Amino acid sequence: MYKSLLxxxxxxHRYIALASVVSVMLGVATMIVVNSVMAGFADKMRSRLxxxxxxxxxxxxxxxxxxxxxxxMARINEVAGKDILAMAPTMETFGLAKWTVNGHPFTRQVQxxxxxxxxxxxxxxxxxxxYENKEATEREKPxxxxxxxxxxxxxxxxxxxxxxxxxxxxxxxxxHLVNQQIEQEVSDNGTIIGFAVGHIHFDGKDVPIAxxxxxxxxxxxxxxxxxxxxxxxxxxxxxFKSGMSEYDSSHVYVPLERLQAMRLLGDGQGKGAxxxxxxxxxxGANLDKLAAKLQTALEGLxxxxxxxxxxxxxxxxxxxxxxxxxxxxxxxLFFIIxxxxxxxxxxxxxxxxxxTRDIGVLKALGASSAGIRQIFLGYGLALGIVGSGVGMLGxxxxxxxxxxxxGWLSRVTGRKVFDxxxxxxxxxxTLVEPMTxxxxxxxxxxxxxxxxIWPAHRASKLRPVQALRFE
Amino acid sequence: xxxQLAASGVEKAYRKGRNEVPVLHGVDLQVERGEFVAxxxxxxxGKSTLLHLLxxxxxxxxxxxxxxxxxxxxxxxxxxxNLRNRTFGFIFQFYHLLPELSAVENVMLPHMIRLKAFTxxxxxxxxxxxxxxxxxxxxxxxxxxxxxxxxSGGEMQRAAIARALAGGPEILLADEPTxxxxxxxxxxxxxxxxxxxxxxxxxxxxVTHDQSIAQQADRIVRLAEGRIEEWATANV
Numbered sequence: 001m002y003k004s005l006l007x008x009x010x011x012x013h014r015y016i017a018l019a020s021v022v023s024v025m026l027g028v029a030t031m032i033v034v035n036s037v038m039a040g041f042a043d044k045m046r047s048r049l050x051x052x053x054x055x056x057x058x059x060x061x062x063x064x065x066x067x068x069x070x071x072x073m074a075r076i077n078e079v080a081g082k083d084i085l086a087m088a089p090t091m092e093t094f095g096l097a098k099w100t101v102n103g104h105p106f107t108r109q110v111q112x113x114x115x116x117x118x119x120x121x122x123x124x125x126x127x128x129x130x131y132e133n134k135e136a137t138e139r140e141k142p143x144x145x146x147x148x149x150x151x152x153x154x155x156x157x158x159x160x161x162x163x164x165x166x167x168x169x170x171x172x173x174x175x176h177l178v179n180q181q182i183e184q185e186v187s188d189n190g191t192i193i194g195f196a197v198g199h200i201h202f203d204g205k206d207v208p209i210a211x212x213x214x215x216x217x218x219x220x221x222x223x224x225x226x227x228x229x230x231x232x233x234x235x236x237x238x239x240f241k242s243g244m245s246e247y248d249s250s251h252v253y254v255p256l257e258r259l260q261a262m263r264l265l266g267d268g269q270g271k272g273a274x275x276x277x278x279x280x281x282x283x284g285a286n287l288d289k290l291a292a293k294l295q296t297a298l299e300g301l302x303x304x305x306x307x308x309x310x311x312x313x314x315x316x317x318x319x320x321x322x323x324x325x326x327x328x329x330x331x332x333l334f335f336i337i338x339x340x341x342x343x344x345x346x347x348x349x350x351x352x353x354x355x356t357r358d359i360g361v362l363k364a365l366g367a368s369s370a371g372i373r374q375i376f377l378g379y380g381l382a383l384g385i386v387g388s389g390v391g392m393l394g395x396x397x398x399x400x401x402x403x404x405x406x407g408w409l410s411r412v413t414g415r416k417v418f419d420x421x422x423x424x425x426x427x428x429x430t431l432v433e434p435m436t437x438x439x440x441x442x443x444x445x446x447x448x449x450x451x452x453i454w455p456a457h458r459a460s461k462l463r464p465v466q467a468l469r470f471e
Numbered sequence: 472x473x474x475q476l477a478a479s480g481v482e483k484a485y486r487k488g489r490n491e492v493p494v495l496h497g498v499d500l501q502v503e504r505g506e507f508v509a510x511x512x513x514x515x516x517g518k519s520t521l522l523h524l525l526x527x528x529x530x531x532x533x534x535x536x537x538x539x540x541x542x543x544x545x546x547x548x549x550x551x552x553n554l555r556n557r558t559f560g561f562i563f564q565f566y567h568l569l570p571e572l573s574a575v576e577n578v579m580l581p582h583m584i585r586l587k588a589f590t591x592x593x594x595x596x597x598x599x600x601x602x603x604x605x606x607x608x609x610x611x612x613x614x615x616x617x618x619x620x621x622x623s624g625g626e627m628q629r630a631a632i633a634r635a636l637a638g639g640p641e642i643l644l645a646d647e648p649t650x651x652x653x654x655x656x657x658x659x660x661x662x663x664x665x666x667x668x669x670x671x672x673x674x675x676x677x678v679t680h681d682q683s684i685a686q687q688a689d690r691i692v693r694l695a696e697g698r699i700e701e702w703a704t705a706n707v
Contacts, residue, residue: 001591002583009571361567364528365638366556367584368549465529468563 002362003371007378010351011386017379020347021387023340024444028391029398031333031440032432036399038329039436040429042322048243049318051125052251053311054088054278056291058298060305063093064223064265065275072301073277079297083285088119089274091259095220097197097252101209108197110252112220114259114274117147117192123280130192132212132238145238149190149255155237156182158213187215189258191234195241196249212236218252223264223273232262243425287312337444340387341451344380348455352376359459360467373460380452381445388444392437403427474540475504475674476525476642481534483520494520496697497534502642505672507665509679509688516694518678519646525676526559526644527551556585560635564647566627568619574630575615578602581638605633609663625656632663636671643667645677649684661687 010017058076060066069089077084091114098107121127132145132155156162161181164174198210210216214236222230234254241248256274257266266272281290287310298306312319352359359372398405406428409417418428478500484493494517502508502525510518523529525536527543536544543554555561568577582598583591591598606615609629611622619627628648635643645664649657661684668675677688685691693700 001586001588002580004588005576005583006569006571013571357565357567358569361563361569362580362584363552364526364555364561364567365581365584365634366552366554368552371584463529465523468523468528468567 002367003375003378006375007382010379011382014351017347017351017383018386020340020343021383021390021448023343024337024384024387024448025391025394027333027337027340028388028440028444029395030336031330032392032395032437033398033402034329034333035326035436035440036395036430036432037402037428038322038326039431039433042319042326043431044425044429045244045322046319049315050311051129052242052244052247053314054123055281055285055287056279056294056308056310057314058277058279058294058306058308059092060275061307062305063221063275064263065091065273066302066305067265067271067273069274069277072298072306075297075301076277076279076294080290080293083281083290084279085282086119086122086280088116088123088278089256090115090120090276090278091256091263091265091272091274092276093220093259093263095218095252097193097216097218099210099214099216101211101214104209106209109250110194110197110218111250112218112252112254112259114254114256116256117149117253120278121147123278129240129242130238131195131241149192149237149253151186151188151190151235151237155190155212155235156186158211159185161185162213185215186213187233187235189232189234189255190237191216191218192238192240192253193236194248194251195239196245197252198236198239210236212238216252218254220259220263222262230262230264232258334443337447340444341447344383344448344451345454348376348380348452349458352455352459355459356462356467359462360464363462363464363467369460372462373456376456376459377449377452380448380456383452384445384448387448388441391444392441396432396437399430399432402430473504474501475506475538476502476676477537478521478525478531479535479537481521481524481531481536483517483524483529483532494697495524495531498694498697498699500525500692500699502674502676504641504674505668507668507675507677507689509677509685509691510694511679511682511685511691512694512700514680517697518680518694521694522644522646522676522678526561526642527555528561556581556638558641560638560640560643562628562631562635562643562645562648564650566619566624566631566651568627568630568634570619573616573618574606574611574622574633575599575602577619577630578605578633578637580634585638602633602637605636606630609633623656624652625660628652628656628660629663632660632667636667640673642674642676645675647678647680649679649681657684 058072066072073087073089076087093112095110095112096107097110098105100106127147130145130147156179157165159182161178164178165172193210193216195206199206199208216234216236218232218234220230221227240251240253257270257272260266260272279294281287291308291310291313295306295308298308362372406418478498481495481498482493483495484491486492498517498521500521510521512518520529524531524544527536530544535542538554538558543551546554568574569580572580579598579602582594586594603612603615606612609632611626611629611633614622614626614630619630622630632648643664648664649660652660664675664677665687667673679685
């Protein structure tokens with residue numbers, strides 16, 4: 001009983017020891033904050049990646065793809081129909097985008113993806129990433145564009161010629177002339193381009209360089225044994241903004257049929273080749289198993305032609321890079337707590353020296369060596385509980401209020417601490433994983449106890465008379 | 472009367488760096504039940520060491536210590552701890568109260584150490600009442616919840632005496648109990664010890680270097696250079 005009483009009293013009266021716990025506290029708080037923010041980023045990134053990519057992607061090794069996608073899809077349905085919600089054939093190829101705005105020519109290297117927008121929207125969050133506003137300066141605005149390549153009147157009016165009509169009354173005599181002019185300028189086919197393809201990030205703002213209505217020329221390899229470049233004009237109807245800069249700066253979506261025709265891979269009557277099938281699985285389906293099953297089935301259809309991967313496998317290096325970063329950071333941060341452990345060790349050794357006489361008295365009153373050891377081990381544990389407990393609360397509070405803190409820091413320092421232009425996040429994403437918090441707190445407690453073992457052992461080995469002679 | 476506590480042929484040396492400093496060279500001493508013995512001698516004569524050996528705070532290099540005819544210096548640690556808790560009560564020159572605990576908690580300490588947490592909690596009220604009673608007996612009824620640093624030297628020594636009595640010991644070992652007190656409070660502490668010796672028939676052994684204090688004991692043992700020099704019966 002005297003052990004817990006003394007632990008408690010030491011805890012309340014020895015402020016120097018509480019100072020040693022501040023380092024434990026800071027270590028725990030830092031680890032919780034860093035882990036929550038990194039988990040938040042990783043989670044957000046995964047959901048965005050997953051939003052762009054379908055659950056499972058069936059693709060051909062050959063860029064020119066396959067014509068029998070109906071047959072392939074039927075085969076997929078046959079082997080795994082019960083796990084599958086939707087499928088969309090797409091055609092993906094690399095290429096160049098060239099356009100001119102206000103006399104300035106632009107060229108970009110792009111990934112051209114031919115899709116049937118309505119079908120593609122069923123296999124992922126594609127539709128939620130589409131924006132039609134010409135100046136999408138506000139980030140993560142709600143969806144305001146249907147998944148369609150239709151060139152609306154609004155888009156057409158955005159052509160340079162359309163500006164003549166600004167301020168003109170309805171049924172102006174010019175309208176017919178201007179519309180004629182526009183029809184001549186605008187291509188029949190719409191395109192949705194990546195947000196970062198159509199904008200330049202400059203001085204904290206996104207400056208549009210390809211507003212809706214812009215005519216964009218795409219160059220891509222046409223099919224054939226000796227591929228020749230294909231070329232076609234498209235009209236920008238909207239932007240694709242997933243928040244993954246890799247996609248937003250390269251993806252250009254065009255109508256599938258048009259791309260097939262221009263790559264000489266379509267008959268112009270709705271039949272054509274595709275090189276990918278996006279598969280959306282039912283919730284809860286095991287994607288790895290599904291992918292493996294489809295791979296086997298498609299090998300039977302045409303050996304060594306199809307490659308089936310889950311979205312995680314496709315982005316494997318990126319996802320594992322994040323995981324590696326997180327674990328390395330954790331190892332480094334854990335050293336902070338280890339340092340705190342040595343602080344406890346040092347201060348505890350001092351306390352044992354200071355308490356030598358009390359230890360002698362306790363032994364003279366009949367306390368056992370084990371009892372003395374338990375006092376100091378218990379004291380270490382109590383300090384650990386205080387340190388990691390306060391650290392945990394502080395860390396969680398920081399995570400909870402991180403965006404307010406960021407705003408305040410930005411105001412005080414006069415510069416943006418978290419530049420949302422880099423990640424396209426309007427706020428710092430966080431995700432508190434209870435297991436991680438438990439591990440951090442448990443680790444800190446463990447270190448606090450381990451650090452007090454040696455001083456506690458030394459205290460218990462003091463012979464009473466040794467302790468009492470200390471005068 | 473029967474011999475309660477005895478030392479025979481006790482030798483003890485301390486190490487100071489490389490040198491071995493002999494403190495006791497074969498001491499024989501017998502203390503009877505209920506006796507009040509004063510051990511006098513110059514500083515360095517080994518009187519405190521003798522007290523520590525008798526009270527199992529230390530072990531002799533050679534020789535034996537007996538309690539009621541049974542050898543106790545070579546008992547296992549647990550039994551020695553138990554004897555210190557139940558049979559011996561210690562009083563030190565510098566009181567050695569635990570600064571984090573109040574007077575009454577200091578007096579409750581022997582029971583806290585003796586009992587398991589659950590038993591202690593069940594008996595807490597009774598133990599506290601007994602500790603209060605003891606503090607009242609030593610004249611500290613008004614200082615129960617004071618911390619040691621709020622007490623005067625005489626009061627601290629009285630609290631320490633109450634703590635030494637709390638475990639219900641048979642033998643009280645006092646190491647210069649008045650050494651750090653002015654003569655008035657020293658005298659009153661001594662009277663308290665004297666009274667306790669009488670009313671509870673406690674065996675008492677007191678180390679002092681002050682002849683006038685030693686005079687108040689039943690018997691004086693003089694130590695010089697690690698040996699017992701003379702036995703004298705005090706003229707009470």
